[in-house]
Each structure stands twice: as C-alpha cells, then as structure tokens.
Amino acid sequence: MSDTPAFEDRLARLEEIAGELEAEGIDLAHALALFEEGIENLRAAADELSRAEARVQRLVERADGTFDVVDPRE
Amino acid sequence: MTGRRQPRPSSGAEPDLFALADPVIEPPRGASEPIVSIAGEYPGESARSAVAVSVLTQTARDVIEGAFIPLWVRGEISDFKSHRNGHWYFCLRDSTAQIRCVVWKRDQRGIPAPPDDGMQVAAYGRLTVYAARGEMQYTVTRLEAEGDGLRRKALEITRARLEADGLLAPERKRPLPRFPRVIAVVTSPDGAALHDIISVVRRRGADVRLVVVPAAVQGQTAPEELCFAMDQVNRWGGADLVIVGRGGGAREDLWAFNDERVARAVAACHAPTISAVGHEIDISICDLVADLRAATPTAAAEAATASRAELAAELRKLSLRMHGAVRAGVRERADALRHLGRDLAGAAGAHVAGRRGALQGVATRLHALSPVATLARGYAVARDADGATLSSVAAFRPNMAFDLVVRDGVVPAIVQPSPNGDVA
Numbered sequence: 043m044s045d046t047p048a049f050e051d052r053l054a055r056l057e058e059i060a061g062e063l064e065a066e067g068i069d070l071a072h073a074l075a076l077f078e079e080g081i082e083n084l085r086a087a088a089d090e091l092s093r094a095e096a097r098v099q100r101l102v103e104r105a106d107g108t109f110d111v112v113d114p115r116e
Numbered sequence: 117m118t119g120r121r122q123p124r125p126s127s128g129a130e131p132d133l134f135a136l137a138d139p140v141i142e143p144p145r146g147a148s149e150p151i152v153s154i155a156g157e158y159p160g161e162s163a164r165s166a167v168a169v170s171v172l173t174q175t176a177r178d179v180i181e182g183a184f185i186p187l188w189v190r191g192e193i194s195d196f197k198s199h200r201n202g203h204w205y206f207c208l209r210d211s212t213a214q215i216r217c218v219v220w221k222r223d224q225r226g227i228p229a230p231p232d233d234g235m236q237v238a239a240y241g242r243l244t245v246y247a248a249r250g251e252m253q254y255t256v257t258r259l260e261a262e263g264d265g266l267r268r269k270a271l272e273i274t275r276a277r278l279e280a281d282g283l284l285a286p287e288r289k290r291p292l293p294r295f296p297r298v299i300a301v302v303t304s305p306d307g308a309a310l311h312d313i314i315s316v317v318r319r320r321g322a323d324v325r326l327v328v329v330p331a332a333v334q335g336q337t338a339p340e341e342l343c344f345a346m347d348q349v350n351r352w353g354g355a356d357l358v359i360v361g362r363g364g365g366a367r368e369d370l371w372a373f374n375d376e377r378v379a380r381a382v383a384a385c386h387a388p389t390i391s392a393v394g395h396e397i398d399i400s401i402c403d404l405v406a407d408l409r410a411a412t413p414t415a416a417a418e419a420a421t422a423s424r425a426e427l428a429a430e431l432r433k434l435s436l437r438m439h440g441a442v443r444a445g446v447r448e449r450a451d452a453l454r455h456l457g458r459d460l461a462g463a464a465g466a467h468v469a470g471r472r473g474a475l476q477g478v479a480t481r482l483h484a485l486s487p488v489a490t491l492a493r494g495y496a497v498a499r500d501a502d503g504a505t506l507s508s509v510a511a512f513r514p515n516m517a518f519d520l521v522v523r524d525g526v527v528p529a530i531v532q533p534s535p536n537g538d539v540a
Contacts, residue, residue, distance in 0.1 A: 063441035094323030
C-alpha cells in the first residue's frame with residue numbers, strides 16, 4: 043500500500059534497537075547512530091498511531107468472479 | 117357384462133365416497149382395471165361391482181390425506197433403518213400403538229441427525245397410506261428429540277468426523293497477526309455482531325480495514341451462505357484475518373455454526389480465523405476449528421486489534437529503554453574517563469613527589485657539605501684575586517690585597533706590612 047514500513051516493522055526494529063543499545067560493550071558511535079534511528083522510528087510510529095483510523099467496507103463479487111471492496115452506501 | 121363396463125359419469129348423483137377423488141377420470145396408480153359401474157349400485161356395493169385393491173388403498177389414501185393436517189406426534193423411536201436409497205424408516209410407538217414412519221432423503225436436511233432407537237421424539241409430518249403395502253405411514257419432515265438429543269448427537273457426529281480429519285488438532289491453530297490491516301468479517305450485514313465489532317475497533321483506534329462479507333447467520337440458508345462467504349474470502353485473498361460469527365441468540369438460531377460444511381469452510385480459510393458465536397456457554401463446532409474462539413463478537417474484535425493506548429504505552433516503554441540504555445552507556449564511559457584521569461593524575465603526582473623527595477635529600481646533603489654552612493658558623497675564607505683559596509700563611513705577602521668571604525658577603529682586605537719588612 044505504501045513504501046513506508048508498517049507499524050509492526052517499526053515496532054520490531056525499535057525492539058531490536060533497544061536490545062542492541064542495552065547490550066554490553068557496544069561501540070559508542072554505533073550506539074549513537076542506533077539511537078538516532080530509534081528516535082526517528084519512534085516519532086514515525088507515534089505519528090502513525092495518531093493518524094490511525096478504522097474503515098468499514100464491504101466485499102462485492104462481480105459477475106466475472108473478481109472482487110471489489112466498496113465503501114458502504116451511506 | 118356388456119354395458120356394465122361403462123365409465124362412471126364424471127358428475128351426477130353418485131355416492132359421496134368418490135367425492136374426495138374421482139378414480140374414473142384419474143385412474144389410480146397401478147390400478148389394472150377401471151371401476152366397474154353398475155346402474156343403481158355404487159362401486160363395491162356387490163361382488164359384481166367389487167373395486168380393485170388399488171382403488172381401495174388409493175381411496176383410503178385420498179381420504180386420510182385429506183382429513184389430516186400435518187401434526188406433531190410424540191412417541192419412541194424403534195426399528196430405525198437408514199436405507200440404501202437414502203430414506204430413513206422407523207416406527208414411532210407408545211405403550212399401546214405404533215405407526216410406521218418414513219423421512220424422505222430430501223427432508224433430512226432439516227433434521228440434525230438420524231434418531232436412535234429408544235429416543236423419545238416429537239415428529240412433524242403427514243399421515244398417508246403406503247398403497248403397495250396397504251399400510252398407514254407417517255411421512256416425517258421434522259424431528260426433535262427430548263433434551264435436544266438429536267442436536268447433541270449431531271454435534272458428536274460432526275465433531276468426530278472433523279477430529280478424524282485432523283481439523284481439531286491443536287497444532288493446526290495458527291497465531292493471529294498482531295497488526296492485521298484487513299479483517300474480513302463474515303456475518304449478517306445488519307446484525308448486532310457487526311455493530312459490536314465496528315464499535316470496538318473504532319474505540320480502540322485500530323488502524324485497520326474491516327471488510328464485511330455478508331451472510332445469513334440463521335435460518336435454512338445460513339449454512340450455505342456462510343460457506344459461500346468463506347469461499348469468497350478465500351477467492352478474494354485480501355484479508356489477513358477473518359472473524360466469523362454472530363450475536364447471541366436462541367440455541368436453534370446458532371445452529372448454522374455447528375454445521376459441518378461451515379466448520380470445514382472455516383478450517384479451509386487461507387487466513388487465521390476467529391470464531392465469535394455470541395453465546396458464552398456452549399461451544400460451537402466453528403469454535404473448535406477456528407484458530408481462536410472468542411466468546412462474543414466484542415471479544416473477537418478485541419483479540420483481533422491492538423488498542424492505540426496500549427501501543428502508545430509500548431512506544432513509551434521502548435523510548436525509555438533506548439534513552440536509558442544510551443544514558444547508561446554514556447555514564448559508563450564518563451565514569452571510565454574520570455577514573456582514568458584520576459589514575460593518571462595520581463601516577464604523575466607520585467612521580468613528582470618522588471622526585472621532590474630525592475631533590476630534598478640531595479639538597480640536604482649538599483647543604484651539609486656546603487662551605488656556606490661553615491661560614492654560617494662564623495668561619496671566613498680568604499681568596500686571592502683569582503678566587504683561589506688562601507689557606508696558608510705562605511700564600512700571603514705584605515700589602516697583598518685579598519677577599520675575605522664571610523657568611524653574608526665579601527670583605528676586601530690587605531695584609532699589613534711586616535714590622536721587620538716580612539710577612540710573619
């Protein structure tokens with residue numbers, strides 16, 4: 043649907059980053075790069091969360107056996 | 117006999133026996149002979165006008181079928197047989213009477229399971245005559261057993277069949293996606309279930325598309341419609357999670373979710389499934405094959421979607437972990453640096469102190485040896501103009517100038533002339 047990573051991918055990456063940062067003996071420059079990436083992901087994820095909205099649609103099968111997902115007529 | 121074999125007039129003042137049916141105009145099935153009609157006699161009045169057996173049974177059938185409306189009849193099942201031709205035969209009896217019953221194959225769909233001998237049942241049907249045997253027969257189209265026995269039996273049968281096919285195995289259960297983007301909801305488009313699911317998803321602020329796939333959830337067509345809807349979900353392939361269910365209702369209303377075909381359709385779904393048949397107590401067959409059983413549609417929607425508040429909390433936690441880890445890392449390094457600095461300073465200090473001590477020792481020793489110290493004690497040193505020490509009388513001559521070095525300076529001096537002209 044879009045090129046931006048899905049929320050769950052961001053969350054998984056954040057878990058990874060936190061885990062790496064917590065590991066012993068991580069190189070300082072690497073840690074700072076990870077941290078920056080983490081902050082970026084956090085912001086994007088929070089953004090996505092605030093924009094989240096449920097949509098309700100309906101599956102319609104056409105005569106040729108293909109499908110349409112349509113918004114309800116309201 | 118000539119003239120006697122005339123067809124009975126289709127109208128006229130014949131006896132009422134034929135009022136219900138008109139065997140002359142419509143000869144009975146299997147009747148080999150037409151009705152013998154004799155003037156002044158009704159058929160069968162005398163040996164001469166005797167009617168065929170088939171006429172008798174057909175007439176009885178017409179009378180009986182015309183006289184009874186369909187009824188519920190209760191009794192006990194005995195001699196149940198499921199014939200090769202697909203029809204069911206049994207006797208319904210009480211302590212003093214019995215009647216033969218049949219359930220045609222086409223009517224069996226409305227009956228949950230074949231009854232067992234000894235079951236107390238109520239049978240709905242019509243009384244008829246089985247002409248070939250000259251027997252009364254009850255043609256049953258609906259059957260209900262005491263204590264819902266047939267349904268329980270049907271459930272057991274279905275369950276056993278699904279189990280035999282491995283469809284109930286726990287290892288078949290698939291995990292649900294944590295963040296489904298498209299959830300297909302197979303239910304009635306105007307039922308309470310859909311309403312509940314939508315409101316839960318909205319309340320939780322889930323980022324999801326609900327795609328309704330309409331199906332009747334009760335009534336005769338419900339199993340077919342549910343199967344068809346599940347099939348549509350599969351052919352479409354756009355959902356990553358499927359909720360199938362309905363709101364609560366009477367047990368009969370939920371029966372479609374115990375249908376083996378529906379259960380198999382749910383089991384065949386390409387995406388993980390949540391069954392949500394709105395009754396908390398009984399478990400439906402669909403519940404058994406679905407990847408997750410939710411007690412109600414509301415619970416299904418909660419299981420299907422993550423709430424915004426929970427996710428926000430999770431993000432906060434991750435943020436704290438990251439900050440904490442980085443802060444801890446920096447602090448650790450700062451501490452290390454401080455320690456190193458302290459160590460360095462300490463080492464340097466020790467070095468310097470050592471030197472200083474050594475210097476002091478040397479200085480003290482130097483001092484002890486120094487002529488200055490001797491001078492300090494009140495001695496003086498005489499030196500000539502070249503700075504050479506004059507330490508003997510022989511080094512002096514009369515009138516010779518020399519320096520006298522004392523504790524705090526130098527005093528110019530001259531050797532006195534000798535009274536006898538010589539230095540002493």
